Each structure stands twice: as structure tokens, then as C-alpha cells.
Amino acid sequence: MIALVPKTCLQCPVRDTALCRVLGPQQLARLNRHSYRRWYPAGQLIAGVAASEDWCATVLSGVIKLSKLLSDGRQQIVALLFPGDFLGRPYRAEFPYTAETATEVQLCCYGRAYFEGFLQDQPELKQTFLEQTLDSVDAARDWLLLLGRKTARERVAALLLMILHRTERPCPECEQDRRRELTLPLNRTEMADYLGLRLETVSRQLKQLEVAGAIVRIDSRRIAVLDAEILRDVAGPGLSL
Amino acid sequence: MIALVPKTCLQCPVRDTALCRVLGPQQLARLNRHSYRRWYPAGQLIAGVAASEDWCATVLSGVIKLSKLLSDGRQQIVALLFPGDFLGRPYRAEFPYTAETATEVQLCCYGRAYFEGFLQDQPELKQTFLEQTLDSVDAARDWLLLLGRKTARERVAALLLMILHRTERPCPECEQDRRRELTLPLNRTEMADYLGLRLETVSRQLKQLEVAGAIVRIDSRRIAVLDAEILRDVAGPGLSL
DNA sequence: GCTCGCGCTTGACCTAGGTCAAGGCAGCCT
């Protein structure tokens, strides 16, 4: 497991999913000159709530949790960031979430001020960033439906489908519903914090999905999806995948 | 109650809160030439889920519910739009929510394609739109915490505070915690659909808040806030008001 | 003025999911 730190953007693992995919070679080089890599182990705090954060980043590998927490310890994960996703809050000094790594993570970071200036210079990048932000609004609202109205069973099924979707890079359509394996980037507590449940409930619902023949739990972090169709039926619509 | 349809943007009721506040007189006139007003009574469908919508709008008056619903009738309101807010989904033909009026509503509408083009021509407008969209992400994520982790009591208190906040136009700071009156733009069912509860629960929690001395229910739609501080204590933090 | 219907409240009861507690299992350290 050697951490691959790309020297040039052309070898970047998120070359064609990250924001900067729309930049030409010139601009890419320019941005790259102002970027630096960071590496974090799993379970590490990246940025605190409302901490003054003067940088932002693209996720190169790994998964990041964005969460909010209440003074009495109740916690809600409000988003997961996968490779290619953008981390940061341009135009605001305070970062309004807690960002923690769920797995080992590599970031490609830029100064916030520099990035903001760069957005001004690059209309196409700004356009892409805007469209991605609009998509984030839609994604958050999909999750509102899940938290506000779905049962525990539906939530767990939806999470598995979401992870499957965000995790499976190659060949999106082929082998559509054949057996697929996924590695959960979250432990039970984190899954619960994302789904508005308790870890015991997540555990029980995973069992139920196994009994129903939708999945097999290989080990606590690995799941084989036997029948994505069952999962989709259970999860119901929504979550514009 | 005469519907005021402003002829020029200078008399617009949302002159300094809507997106177009950043436009100069020239650009404002240009946009205005391509805009038209629409009026809807309360409880009217404006745009269906995934219906092809080729327009967008600024809310001039009234309140709009954006909601998602499941095939079995479960419904979740994912946002409320108040005067000055933007309605629409640029860069996407399908509007991913159901938009319905909660009260009587006036809109200032533009063709979607025209608006998108106008955004390209007006970097400052685009910037404002981007920042507003980033705020929408934060707002939706605040609500995720509410739906995922807060109790019924906390949710109802938070809703009242939010409505108070969005509704009280003049003099934001003066008379800070004096008695304030608010008119609910939603009925009990709608409040429940926004809070991920049932209408009976909303009703009971309002009663509890009255017993606790935080509010008085004047009639079913009007509430006097006796002590916003109690309300804030009950609601807990979050909802970056 | 009467009735109808809708929105709201209230009470009685029920249940999905939370809480608490007891193991189990795998990876680490000694």
C-alpha cells in the first residue's frame, strides 16, 4: 500500500471526476503549482466546527465525514466525501462542519483565497463548481427525505446502494445486477450517525437484509450485494443515483 | 389586500434581498424586460416532480414549499422559500421537487435559458447566486441534524425560530426579546411534513411550549412568542440563524 | 340560523427503534 502522490495532474487518480477536470493543461499546471498534498490516517480530525479554515481541497483517495454535533454528544453526519469531491467552504472563513477521515485520506489542497481568485479567472471552473454545488443541494435534500420519512430498513438499504454507487468506479452499466462486493468506509456507529439511527439498529437491519437474501456480510466491513434489485425495492425511490 | 405588481424593479418588495439586488440599473432593466409576474392562490401546485420546467423565478411575496414524496404518500418538505428566495433549478431541465404555494404567492419569472445566459453575462450575479447556493447547502445540512437527531420538542421550537427569523423584516436587532407575533405560513400537516413528525405531535409540542411559557397560541395560525430565549434553549444550537 | 366540512386538539393505545447489558471475536501488546 504505497501512497501514490502524483507529481503531475495528468496521473491524478481523480483526473476526470474532480472539479479541475475542466481545466486546460495551462491552467491545470498553474493551479498545481499552488497546490500541495496532505495525507491523513483513518479517524483523524481534519477541520473543526467553525474553525477558521484558510484552505480547501480535492479528495484524491479515501472517504471523509462531514458532521455536526450537539453539545450533549448527539451527532449527525451530513455528508460523505469520496475521491473527486471538493472539501471546503469558499467565501466563508468559518468551516461550518467537523471534517474527519473515515478511512486513510489523501488531499490535494489549495489556499482558500488563491482558489477563490482562481475561480474568478476561470469561468468554466466556476460554472462546474456552481453545478456541483447545486447537485450538493439536491443530494442533501434527498437525505432529508430519508431522515424525515424513511424506516430504519429503508435507510440502511439506501446507504448500501449509495456506497455501492459512489465506490464502483469501472464499468458502470456492465454486470448490472450481478454479485458485487463493497467495503464499508464507516463503522456501525458512523453508519448510524449518518442514518439518524443507533448502531444496534443498523446491525439488526443489516441482519434482516441478509435474511432477506439481499446481501451477505463477509466480515464486519465487507458486504456482498447478492441482489441489488431487492435493495432498491427496500430503499424505495429517491437518492437520484 | 391589493396585489402589488411592481412595474419597475425599483419598487420591488424584495429589492434588496433578492438575487438581483447586485445588478446595476442597466442590467436590472434588461432582466426586467424578460421577466413576467405570476400570481398563485394558497395551496396551489406550481411545479411537479421531475416535470420539465423551463423557467425560474424570484419569490416576491408569500411562501412556497419544496417537497419530495414517496409512492405510499409519505412526504417530506425539504425547503421553504420566502420572499427574496430563488425558485428553480438552472442547468437542469427536470425540477427535482414538488413546488406548492403554502400561502398566496407572487413570483417574478424568467425563462430558464435566458436566466442562464444572463448569469454568464453578469459575473457578479453569478457570484451571488453561487454564494446563495452554498448557503442552501448549509441550510439543508442544518436541517439534516434536526431530522436525524433532534426530539419533537426541539424541532418545533426550531421551526418557530426559523419562521420568526425569516418573517421579521424590519429592525432585526431592536426589541430583541420582547413579545413578538408570528403567523405560521403552514398548517399542522405541513409543519409535520417539514419536521419529520405527525400533525398530532406538532400540536402536542406547541401545547407544551405554551405550558412552558415560551409562546401563546392566539389562534391556530398565529403565535405570540413570549420568550424567544426559552425557545432558543429548547431548540438547541444549529440552524445558523 | 343550521349544517357541513376541514383543520386542530386531545385522549388512549401501540410499535419502531432506542437503551441497557451481556457476550463474541479479532487484532495488539506484553
Added chain:
DNA sequence: AGGCTGCCTTGACCTAGGTCAAGCGCGAGC
């Protein structure tokens, strides 16, 4: 090897909020 620790599962029980049902009050229509 043995014990520890963290994570997960499972069972037994509890409760916040959902469900069901009755009734109220008010505005609209006749």
C-alpha cells in the same frame, strides 16, 4: 500464550412518537 481493547451482535426491555378515534370550533354555503 494470555489478556486487553475496540467493534460488533444479540437479547430483553422501554419510551418517544405514531396511530386511531372522538370531538371541537369556525367559516362557508344554503
